[in-house]
Amino acid sequence: MICRRRPAPVARGPEAAGFTLLEVMVAMAVLGIALLALLTLHHQSLESVIHSRDISRAGMLCQTIMTQAELEQFPQLGVTKGNFERYFPGQYQKFRWERDVLESGIFPDVRKVRVMVFYGPKFSRIFSITEYLHNPVPAPLEE
Template sequence: MARSAGFTLLEVMVSLAILATAFAAALRLHSDSIGILVSTRIHTKAAELAQYKMTEIEIDGLKGVGPSSGDFGELAPDYVWETRVEDSPKDYLKLVTVRVRNRHTGRAGEFELSEYMTDKGALTHVKGPPKK
């Protein structure tokens, strides 16, 4: 009996199974990359907003700044901020920490920025360099 040219049903089924596995793997990689992209955007936005809030504090000065919290209003309605001011070994320096997080992702979308700032009110009591 002569064999006709072509593929057997088994060969077609095996090749379809291989293609389906490769397609599923490609979809998984695509899904993971979208998740990473979204996470990166949330974290980057939180970092930008933390710098924005820190700049506000730098401009306004430390007078009246203490533990507080709030949101960014229309600028970024999904994000909230908290500030904390701690003493440092030097009287004229304060450690200011700004924490920004996304309301929907919680700690996954959180960014914290800390910076030493000069307490201008304390500088009036600091003596200048020695006179020669």
């Protein structure tokens, strides 16, 4: 009968290499918290980009409606509303506009034009521009 000897077990003392289970678990917890913070920052960054894009679009669309009021030269008093299908077919379906034309209250040949663009969830966000337009046709002189 041949007898083989087993190698002697290696002593694991303070000089032994490797990590304990507790050290690995702590490292994983720290890594998980750091990754969660990075994902949160990334999500906030994406929301900021989307919000900035919507504000830029609302400003551009608001200026489009104001330009139309300027082209009318002296728009009629009252409120008009609509969407941007007429100006940009198939685009900007999540945007609506409203134009309010009022007398200036001081000068009869000046009108206050306020344009509001509604956007966002349930059109709850508003971008507005107010401008005063002068009647280009001079009023007849009274004698």
